[in-house]
Amino acid sequence: MPDQALAIDLGGTKTSWALADSEYRLSDRQEILTPKSTEELLSALHQIIKDTKSATPGLRGVGIGVAGLVDFADGTIVASPNLPLNGIHLADELGSDGLECFVDNDANLAVLGELYAGAGQGHKLFIGLTVGTGGGGGIIAEGGLWRGSRGGAAEFGHIVVDGGGIPCACGSRGCLEQMASGTALERFGREYVTANPTTDLGALFASDPANVSGRKLAEAARAGQEEAIALFNELGRWLGIGIGSLINVFNPEIVILGGGVASSLDLAMEAIRGQVREIAIDPRAKETPLPLSTLENTAGLIGAAGLVLDR
Amino acid sequence: MPDQALAIDLGGTKTSWALADSEYRLSDRQEILTPKSTEELLSALHQIIKDTKSATPGLRGVGIGVAGLVDFADGTIVASPNLPLNGIHLADELGSDGLECFVDNDANLAVLGELYAGAGQGHKLFIGLTVGTGGGGGIIAEGGLWRGSRGGAAEFGHIVVDGGGIPCACGSRGCLEQMASGTALERFGREYVTANPTTDLGALFASDPANVSGRKLAEAARAGQEEAIALFNELGRWLGIGIGSLINVFNPEIVILGGGVASSLDLAMEAIRGQVREIAIDPRAKETPLPLSTLENTAGLIGAAGLVLDR
Numbered sequence: 001m002p003d004q005a006l007a008i009d010l011g012g013t014k015t016s017w018a019l020a021d022s023e024y025r026l027s028d029r030q031e032i033l034t035p036k037s038t039e040e041l042l043s044a045l046h047q048i049i050k051d052t053k054s055a056t057p058g059l060r061g062v063g064i065g066v067a068g069l070v071d072f073a074d075g076t077i078v079a080s081p082n083l084p085l086n087g088i089h090l091a092d093e094l095g096s097d098g099l100e101c102f103v104d105n106d107a108n109l110a111v112l113g114e115l116y117a118g119a120g121q122g123h124k125l126f127i128g129l130t131v132g133t134g135g136g137g138g139i140i141a142e143g144g145l146w147r148g149s150r151g152g153a154a155e156f157g158h159i160v161v162d163g164g165g166i167p168c169a170c171g172s173r174g175c176l177e178q179m180a181s182g183t184a185l186e187r188f189g190r191e192y193v194t195a196n197p198t199t200d201l202g203a204l205f206a207s208d209p210a211n212v213s214g215r216k217l218a219e220a221a222r223a224g225q226e227e228a229i230a231l232f233n234e235l236g237r238w239l240g241i242g243i244g245s246l247i248n249v250f251n252p253e254i255v256i257l258g259g260g261v262a263s264s265l266d267l268a269m270e271a272i273r274g275q276v277r278e279i280a281i282d283p284r285a286k287e288t289p290l291p292l293s294t295l296e297n298t299a300g301l302i303g304a305a306g307l308v309l310d311r
Numbered sequence: 312m313p314d315q316a317l318a319i320d321l322g323g324t325k326t327s328w329a330l331a332d333s334e335y336r337l338s339d340r341q342e343i344l345t346p347k348s349t350e351e352l353l354s355a356l357h358q359i360i361k362d363t364k365s366a367t368p369g370l371r372g373v374g375i376g377v378a379g380l381v382d383f384a385d386g387t388i389v390a391s392p393n394l395p396l397n398g399i400h401l402a403d404e405l406g407s408d409g410l411e412c413f414v415d416n417d418a419n420l421a422v423l424g425e426l427y428a429g430a431g432q433g434h435k436l437f438i439g440l441t442v443g444t445g446g447g448g449g450i451i452a453e454g455g456l457w458r459g460s461r462g463g464a465a466e467f468g469h470i471v472v473d474g475g476g477i478p479c480a481c482g483s484r485g486c487l488e489q490m491a492s493g494t495a496l497e498r499f500g501r502e503y504v505t506a507n508p509t510t511d512l513g514a515l516f517a518s519d520p521a522n523v524s525g526r527k528l529a530e531a532a533r534a535g536q537e538e539a540i541a542l543f544n545e546l547g548r549w550l551g552i553g554i555g556s557l558i559n560v561f562n563p564e565i566v567i568l569g570g571g572v573a574s575s576l577d578l579a580m581e582a583i584r585g586q587v588r589e590i591a592i593d594p595r596a597k598e599t600p601l602p603l604s605t606l607e608n609t610a611g612l613i614g615a616a617g618l619v620l621d622r
Binding site: 069078079124125141146147148149150151152153154155156158159160161162163164170171172173179237238241242244245246248249250251252253278279281282283284285 | 457462481564
């Protein structure tokens with residue numbers, strides 16, 4: 001019976017899971033809305049594990065990615081603003097079903113997924129940035145996740161790139177995720193449409209900022225609409241500032257860009273690259289490859305499986 | 312004969328060297344002005360090594376810290392704006408004297424010195440920031456220097472904290488060293504004196520921005536002069552922004568502050584801590600210890616010795 005892992009991706013809105021084999025091929029993928037109470041959520045997770053265990057003789061363990069701050073070493077959720085799991089010792093709690101459980105931050109696991117099955121294959125030292133509603137990241141060193149002293153490393157969405165800038169939900173100001181995320185792109189769009197309702201882009205959104213979406217901005221930019229292209233350049237400028245800074249910090253082999261906005265980041269790549277060239281101190285690092293993730297939303301599941309399969 | 316190392320600290324202005332024993336005690340410390348041409352500089356280094364070798368029977372090797380970007384693995388100086396060593400394979404060049412030579416970035420070695428003999432003793436994962444004329448840093452992980460893929464990691468002076476801010480000599484804008492260094496403090500002071508010549512602080516400098524120095528600002532702040540204290544708070548605010556961001560990146564056990572300004576950073580510590588509390592995402596990291604280096608200008612020599620002695 002070949003080894004298999006149950007991979008679970010626990011997000012604020014949806015919880016998905018799948019089986020992964022030793023080649024990191026996913027099967028039997030399923031998804032539910034994430035239950036809102038601690039009791040219901042834990043109960044749902046126990047059920048998923050029990051059902052999968054009884055249906056899967058070769059199941060070796062469970063890997064879980066959580067949208068929150070996780071102390072990997074002891075399997076505790078340190079903080080999870082969008083999940084009712086603050087302070088829960090999730091690895092122990094779910095390990096009671098008789099399978100070894102590993103819990104990590106979801107962005108960490110998305111970058112680990114890139115190592116096993118994505119743009120990170122063959123690399124020893126790289127970082128990944130998740131560019132979505134917010135921003136996260138992960139660090140791969142010596143072929144594995146590098147988590148810091150207590151699991152809290154790689155919070156790349158909360159490096160400050162605009163000191164004293166706009167407030168962030170975290171309580172700080174000018175965080176990268178405020179300037180370089182899907183949310184930031186839509187804010188740039190709304191601000192532009194509000195200030196310039198009679199331009200072509202303003203007209204496209206019927207001068208109503210509420211109509212602005214990242215998807216529509218990407219469509220307009222792909223169609224050559226110059227104001228939309230300028231918004232992606234602004235996104236890319238800030239993202240490049242963050243990436244350039246992180247290149248100076250890590251001197252990585254590559255930087256992988258993933259998350260929900262990754263499929264549109266080709267529109268921002270020239271601006272990103274321009275900033276990276278300007279900021280990278282090491283002349284050899286100015287052309288650091290910046291591949292876009294092609295794993296879409298499977299990266300986190302693959303990484304979660306890796307916690308079990310690559311030990 | 313106990314093991315000893317020759318430690319050399321090669322700066323843009325001065326070159327100092329000393330012997331270090333296996334307890335990292337320094338002796339026979341000497342200093343010269345750094346020769347300006349490649350030929351004279353290499354000749355001086357060869358002479359230092361030869362003289363020390365013949366006078367020191369137990370000499371095990373040479374560790375050299377260089378103010379520049381160093382590829383530690385192959386001992387090459389990748390870039391050194393203030394030294395005539397661009398592209399020189401310094402480890403090979405000096406190894407011709409028959410002693411093993413190790414070359415690394417000077418800020419890296421200052422942080423390594425903290426591991427062996429300073430505030431980093433007993434810690435496994437920490438970072439150090441050098442706050443001086445410019446800003447540098449180093450990363451200690453698993454009890455040794457973490458250098459990135461090609462030696463260029465930990466360029467903390469060139470993370471961007473004020474995107475689009477004032478130009479930096481590196482070609483970028485808003486770098487940490489432009490906002491949080493001895494140079495930045497003096498610029499804040501000059502700007503203040505220029506704009507406010509008739510205030511107490513303006514009077515102290517005879518309304519002449521050219522009279523402003525970090526030393527005098529520190530003296531005034533220690534004497535309770537409120538405008539000088541405000542300047543240290545501004546320095547601390549920006550330094551805290553950089554430190555807070557790096558805590559979110561590394562989740563370190565401690566952050567050590569060294570360099571020429573370290574002895575004045577107690578004046579900025581409240582502002583630094585305020586920013587760190589605001590920025591650190593991990594609630595456990597908000598009180599990350601921020602010790603000031605007490606090694607003064609020996610940290611780099613101790614770290615250079617460590618390259619030889621701790622192998």
